[in-house]
C-alpha cells in the first residue's frame with residue numbers, strides 16, 4: 388500500500404501526542420549529550436530536532452533528502468524561534484554532507500525504514516560521529532501508550548488508519564550495524580519501537 392511519508396509525518400504532528408518530547412528525553416537519559424553538535428537524519432518537519440533543542444544546548448543540523456520536507460521544517464523552526472539553534476541541510480544518509488568526526492550526537496526517527504542501503508547508511512553515520520559520540524537511530528512512538536494515542540488520533544482526525552512504514556527485519560538491521568563496523572551497540576525492539584543505540588569508541 389502507498390505510504391505517504393509527508394502526510395503521515397504531518398499528521399503525527401497534528402495529533403499533538405507528545406512523542407517527540409518523550410523520545411528526546413529518552414535520547415538524553417541514555418547518553419547525556421547536551422552540548423556540541425548534533426544531526427537529525429531524515430528530520431522531516433524537524434519535530435525531534437525542536438524537542439531536542441528545547442531540552443539541550445546542542446547545535447542541531449536537521450538533514451533531509453527532501454526539500455519539500457525542509458520547507459515545512461523551516462516554518463516550524465521559525466514558529467518555535469529556534470532559527471539560531473537548528474540549521475537545515477539537504478542530504479542523503481548514504482553520502483552525508485559532513486566531514487569525518489563532525490558531531491557528538493546523531494539521532495534519527497522514522498527514517499531508516501526508507502534507507503536504500505542500510506550498511507552504507509550506518510557506515511556514514513559512524514564516520515560523521517566524533518570518537519566518544521553516540522548514535523540513536525530507529526523508529527517508533529517511544530511507548531505503547533503514545534503509540535495507541537497516535538493511532539486513535541489518526542483515526543479521529545483523518546478517518547483513516549495509521550500506515551506503518553515498511554518493515555525492517557531485526558536481524559537485517561543488526562547485520563547492517565555489524566557490517567558498518569559498529570561493535571558497541573544496543574538493539575531495542577519493544578513497545579518504544581525499533582532502535583539501534585551505539586557509541587563510537589576510540
Ligand SMILES: C[S@@+](CC[C@H](N)C(=O)[O-])C[C@H]1O[C@@H](n2cnc3c(N)ncnc32)[C@H](O)[C@@H]1O
Pocket residue numbers: 392396399428429430431432433434435450451452453456478479480481495496497498501502503
Ligand atoms: C516518516 S518521515 C520521519 C520524519 C521525522 N524524523 C519524524 O519523526 O517526524 C521519514 C523522513 O526520512 C527522509 N528520508 C528518506 N530517505 C532518506 C535518505 N536517504 N536520507 C535522508 N533522509 C531521508 C524523508 O524525506 C522523510 O522526511
